[in-house]
Amino acid sequence: MNRKDRYYTRAKKDNFRSRASYKLLEIQSKFNVIWKTDYVIEFGSSPGGWTQVVQKLTEKPVIAIDISPMDPIENVTFVQGNINDPELSEKIKIAMDSLGISSVSTVLSDAMIKTSGNYDRDHMGSYLLCDNVMNLSIDLLSPGGNVVLKQFQGDSTMAFVNKWKVYFNYYKVTKPNASRQHSREVYIIFKDKI
Numbered sequence: 001m002n003r004k005d006r007y008y009t010r011a012k013k014d015n016f017r018s019r020a021s022y023k024l025l026e027i028q029s030k031f032n033v034i035w036k037t038d039y040v041i042e043f044g045s046s047p048g049g050w051t052q053v054v055q056k057l058t059e060k061p062v063i064a065i066d067i068s069p070m071d072p073i074e075n076v077t078f079v080q081g082n083i084n085d086p087e088l089s090e091k092i093k094i095a096m097d098s099l100g101i102s103s104v105s106t107v108l109s110d111a112m113i114k115t116s117g118n119y120d121r122d123h124m125g126s127y128l129l130c131d132n133v134m135n136l137s138i139d140l141l142s143p144g145g146n147v148v149l150k151q152f153q154g155d156s157t158m159a160f161v162n163k164w165k166v167y168f169n170y171y172k173v174t175k176p177n178a179s180r181q182h183s184r185e186v187y188i189i190f191k192d193k194i
């Protein structure tokens with residue numbers, strides 16, 4: 001794997017914590033998922049490349065969540081927790097209460113399990129993570145709200161999209177140029193929650 005590709009080098013130069021920042025920048029320029037006054041919850045945030053982008057796109061505080069620790073970023077409330085843990089929803093509520101909000105405009109998830117090399121197993125692990133993100137988020141999103149989430153593509157990706165698209169007026173499955181071409185990751189965009 002060539003880690004030092006052009007996005008990696010660019011991220012170093014632009015002071016982004018990861019090359020993943022460019023995927024979110026690309027998604028934002030095509031799909032406009034975050035507006036200046038939006039509250040955003042971000043799952044799978046560590047080390048913080050997306051969080052740095054979000055923090056510049058919105059003037060509101062951001063809630064970032066990861067199973068691993070993350071170095072602080074200004075105006076970001078970090079919650080360390082596991083998406084698959086039923087107790088995470090309570091931690092999110094506490095973070096939202098501390099900001100005085102009961103809903104958010106955008107949910108992002110770049111969360112990904114540690115891949116094993118077994119496509120079916122990695123796809124199912126990713127599917128379950130995405131499903132839990134949607135279960136956690138659907139009640140927290142305000143009408144008109146947007147979701148961006150990464151999934152390791154596989155046989156059930158379209159079933160996943162079909163399951164959740166009914167809550168939104170728009171959906172799209174996309175692969176940013178900044179994604180490594182050989183990678184099986186895709187990003188699912190749901191927009192305009194009904």
Ligand SMILES: C[S@@+](CC[C@H](N)C(=O)[O-])C[C@H]1O[C@@H](n2cnc3c(N)ncnc32)[C@H](O)[C@@H]1O
Nearest residue numbers: 018020044047048049050067082083110111112
């Ligand atoms: C590709 S990295 C995210 C990179 C990040 N978007 C960035 O720009 O720096 C995937 C993240 O998902 C997190 N993750 C994996 N499984 C998780 C889980 N069950 N709950 C919360 N976070 C998880 C990992 O710890 C990892 O930090």
